[in-house]
Amino acid sequence: MAKRSTQKTCDSTPVKLTADSTADDLAKLAWAIAHPARVQIVRLLIGRQACVCGEIVAQLPLAQSTVSQHLKILKDSGLVQGEVDGPKVCYCINPDRLKQLKASVADL
Amino acid sequence: MAKRSTQKTCDSTPVKLTADSTADDLAKLAWAIAHPARVQIVRLLIGRQACVCGEIVAQLPLAQSTVSQHLKILKDSGLVQGEVDGPKVCYCINPDRLKQLKASVADL
DNA sequence: ATCGTTTATCGTAGATATACGATAAAGGAA
């Protein structure tokens, strides 16, 4: 008797992959939170309205320059915004972009 | 008149970062879909019940070995499962893990 | 056993991430 044959769970109806830009955008947003430190930063910024960079650094076991790099990545994704305030920089979540991330993942 | 001063949006209440493992896990899941090709693979597998590797390769503008690497990353994250079926391998979504991703992002 | 199909792995090359210390830049305070 032969082994359980091919058509168990696989269907073979052809599909075309919508090579849309939404995949790129979701990937970009996912990339922003694809590091534990950045997840923690995002959660921190969601937990409070805004937060000075120095305080974020204080909460993480990373060098200040490393945290600054993570913040730059988060800013590049649009998920986080920074506002200069004297010598300090105040970071906050971009609610629209966060909403977009949640929607994109939810619609998977 | 001095520039708009510090206490505009920043609050200074101390927070402690829950250095929990959920950050690591979310980062891991996010990392899995942090590449456009992997987003498309995940969408493809959600769109149908299961799919043979070769068909995934056919839908992407990437070499077979590259797609295989992406599939490995998706498997490592737990988001995708592969079942050997003769010489072919049938891939499918792990619904529980997908649910976990959605929940983790939604709970942000 | 041999062939053909399918998929994973190897080897490699280039690009990018991650981390740190050191330094620069910007601004408030003296």
Next chain:
DNA sequence: TTCCTTTATCGTATATCTACGATAAACGAT
């Protein structure tokens, strides 16, 4: 001005991703 604080950037080292072709491994078919 001259400090001091705060944050970004530079330079560097290491590691990992991404991509490909080539090859190996697994299996069905003949």
